[in-house]
Amino acid sequence: MTFSTVLNVLLLLVLVVWLGYRQSTWRPIRSGRMWRMPIILGVAGVAVIAQTVDHVTTLDVIALTVEAAIALGVGAAMGRIARIRPIAQPSARIKGASLESRTGWWGMALWLIVIASRIAIDVAAASNGAFVASSMGAILLLLAANRAMRVLVLESRTRRLVGGDGDTPAPTARSMMGS
Numbered sequence: 001m002t003f004s005t006v007l008n009v010l011l012l013l014v015l016v017v018w019l020g021y022r023q024s025t026w027r028p029i030r031s032g033r034m035w036r037m038p039i040i041l042g043v044a045g046v047a048v049i050a051q052t053v054d055h056v057t058t059l060d061v062i063a064l065t066v067e068a069a070i071a072l073g074v075g076a077a078m079g080r081i082a083r084i085r086p087i088a089q090p091s092a093r094i095k096g097a098s099l100e101s102r103t104g105w106w107g108m109a110l111w112l113i114v115i116a117s118r119i120a121i122d123v124a125a126a127s128n129g130a131f132v133a134s135s136m137g138a139i140l141l142l143l144a145a146n147r148a149m150r151v152l153v154l155e156s157r158t159r160r161l162v163g164g165d166g167d168t169p170a171p172t173a174r175s176m177m178g179s
Helices: 003-024 031-052 058-081 104-127 136-161 173-177
Strands: 083-086 099-102
Touching: 003 104, 031 136, 058 104, 058 136, 083 136, 099 136, 104 136
Parallel strands: none
Antiparallel strands: 083 099
16 A cells, blocks of 8 residues: 555545544534635635646536536535534524524534545546546545535525524524424
8 A cells, every 4th residue: 555545534534534423413504604714615626726627528518517517416415414503502593693504413424425436436436547536526526515515505504594694593493394
């Protein structure tokens, strides 16, 4: 095993632990803050690809399209399965956030699907000469797409829950658990 492989495995393990923690904890729903990560990942992904890619093959495009479809689908599922509730303690309301969400262990399972599909497609693409699809820039763009889709679905759900006008009081925890 090369140092690079060991480093990638360690980074993957750290990512899985961090994602597990994030999926299982309640986090305030703040639109601006939720969009920060997809934007940063997307910009970084474009920058990395622009600096490292000489040419894109047809196989790269196919692999990236399949990965993007998976990332977007899983992001939509994460937004849909997220449990939403009012923030329990009014003193805990953070900069106007009145709701919080988490996806729990199902969210972690969905992340594992993204990671497993990414590894499988990466191995297949790289062994067939599609190196753009296995680049760090592509990984960042696909994570950005996943996070953006999750935010879109979550924002849509919260708008429906609070009436979309911001003046409707937040629903009770009981009314949200079924959404």
